Amino acid sequence: MMMVTMKKSIFTVTLGCLLFPAIGISATMEDIDQRLKKLESDAEISRAETDDIANRLKYRMSITGYADAEYVTTNAGNSGFRLHHLSMFLKKQVTDDLRFFSEIEWEDGPYASGEAGGFTAGTIFVEAVNFDYQWRPDTSLRVGRFFTPAGIWSVDHYPPFVLTQERPQHIRKIFPQLVDGAAISGQHAAGSAFFSYDLYVGNGETPNFDGHGDQNTTKAAGLKVNVALPIAQQFDVGATIYHDKLATSADPLESKKDAYGFHAKIRQGAFGVQVEYADGKYEPTVTPAINLPYHKKGYYAQFSYDINKWTLGYRYDFYDSNTTSVPSSATKINSAIVNYHVNKNIVMKLEHHLVNEIDPAQKDSYKNIVSLVVNLD
């Protein structure tokens, strides 16, 4: 009985399909059409939401940074672990043309306690707070606190991207570490070369990086120029000049300071060279002069060679804090360097620095540093 009923049903459906095929196809096409429209609508909503998220992310404050830990051995003091840097970058693309950048650094694991009323060794330092306005594609304006555009290491100094944890001796001692002021920067093509410049004016050097006004009436000013030549894979050469009259608290002699320097960075294949030279002339401005003019002078040459994830390096580094000093105040350091790049954000470093005092009365020393550096991007 059941078999007969089933056969009848199949027969009826088959007959219906044969007699009225258009109704079946039409219904199917309508269904597909509706589904397509719904898919299109869903895709449009998805795209709009993705664009919205991308747009919000573009203009949202981002937090990145870097951190490192070291083990230091030396014959000039105690060996031990060092919690060298924890740096946090707060950045925001405010509008298409305006961006904000800041860096807050905790150095040597500082500790502050209200109850103890004390602050242990270490540094909490607002190293950068600035706004960049992209005035034209080739020109931007910067205002706030920024690293002094001088030579190479003054700006390109972040531990995840430099060969050593120890900076060359003259860095920050001739050209100051920071500028509180304003700068105009640009880059222009000149044939197949590129010319760039940074022209800036600021409050000048202060002993504690006082961000509250100027300590004297003279503004510091400087200019860095760089030419990138199409000679090797990278061939940058440039120069820096800087002028300031130091505030009394920065230098009791009220010195007028004029500094200049040269730099070069060359890379071809796995081989890299980085060279900087700087000379600062300090002249007393008080009368009668209570000190003779003197110079601070420093230079280094650093060579590197990449082998897969390894970078091998050597640096010769010279610095004299007073070229008129007798006996000599100069020091030279020979450094051997090994870096292992785990990936683009993690590097392990081994560096050996042999410190040689020019004055024979001074004792030579060495420093070895093993470090793990992580870019928290």
Place this chain on the structure above:
Amino acid sequence: MKILIIALLMLASMFGMPTAFADPVVVIVNSANTQNISSEDIKNIYMDKTITWENGGKIAAYNLPAEEAAAEIFARKVLGMSASNAAAAESNRVVSNVARNPQQTKRDALVSSIVAKTPHAIGYVPKARAEGKSGIRVLFTLE
């Protein structure tokens, strides 16, 4: 035989040969971009020296993750450095706050689609990703 091939492949991967069997890489721009672009121009774009096209449009440069074979081929052939070093150089520019035109890193499927949709974009992808794709112009093939 299968075991031998698998063993050879594993051996190759252990010794870090990402480019040995990698597909060619193509450098692509949007098809509306008719500018003559040399390999030196591409290098200058990815080294953050050139940030606009000749028509004034701001370049949107796209990278692949440094771990991808295509990124290694592009970095070695065009920039003259490893993909890891190129990524570190870009990170350094961004961290040091001197990047004039920060680049973006996306997966290859997205790069080809974004370049096809964005008139001022430039990117590089494995050749297979670009084949038959409308809206893009291939500038160079890097083997």
